[in-house]
Amino acid sequence: MPETLKRLIDFISYMPGIGEKTAVKLAFFLLKANSSYMKNFARELEKLQTEVHDCQVCFGLTDGNRTVCTICADENRDKNVLCVVEDYLDMLSIERLGIFHGYYHILGGSISPIHGRMPNTLHFTELFDRVKNTPDITELIIATNPNIEGEATNLYIEENIPRKNISLTRLSKGLPNAGYIEYADDITLINAFKGRIRKE
The missing domain is CATH 3.40.1360.10 (Dna Topoisomerase Vi A Subunit; Chain: A, domain 2)
Known part of the structure; x- marks a missing residue:
């Protein structure tokens, strides 16, 4: 198995509730996904770090300028x-x-x-x-x-x-x-x- 794919499987299996078999399935789904889906997926992942933040009142989640x-x-x-x-x-x-x-x-x-x-x-x-x-x-x-x-x-x-x-x-x-x-x-x-x- 290519090292790039192995690393992706490791990253996915690190997530709570996801075992190795599920991680492999998800990795191969991403491998076969079209480029448009992958670009959008990567963009949304990045937004998790840059746009999602705590609500100042309840400490739930909000995004953007809210x-x-x-x-x-x-x-x-x-x-x-x-x-x-x-x-x-x-x-x-x-x-x-x-x-x-x-x-x-x-x-x-x-x-x-x-x-x-x-x-x-x-x-x-x-x-x-x-x-x-x-x-x-x-x-x-x-x-x-x-x-x-x-x-x-x-x-x-x-x-x-x-x-x-x-x-x-x-x-x-x-x-x-x-x-x-x-x-x-x-x-x-x-x-x-x-x-x-x-x-x-």
């Missing part, structure tokens, strides 16, 4: 509810189902000292400032993953929330322990979201 994402810019959403998630993929999983119409705040991960993720490395300060300075927010949904790191993150939010006149809710226990929101099936996630539990 400072906020389309969700944060949508004034028709429910301004009373803020859903806190660990990462962008969790937000996409919830948003795709159409069960939530408020706004999001993306922490950028969960608290995990063993992995070097401490509160000061995540977007907690911005979350607490947002809650403190936005009196319209009456409910904070903590939609962290149901594992040790997610529970630690949940507890940290509960203990440090700057306003006491806000309802804190948690997704119901339908999600599997040590699971991840982005991998939950639609029905489980819908039920967990609709049956969320208020923290006393």
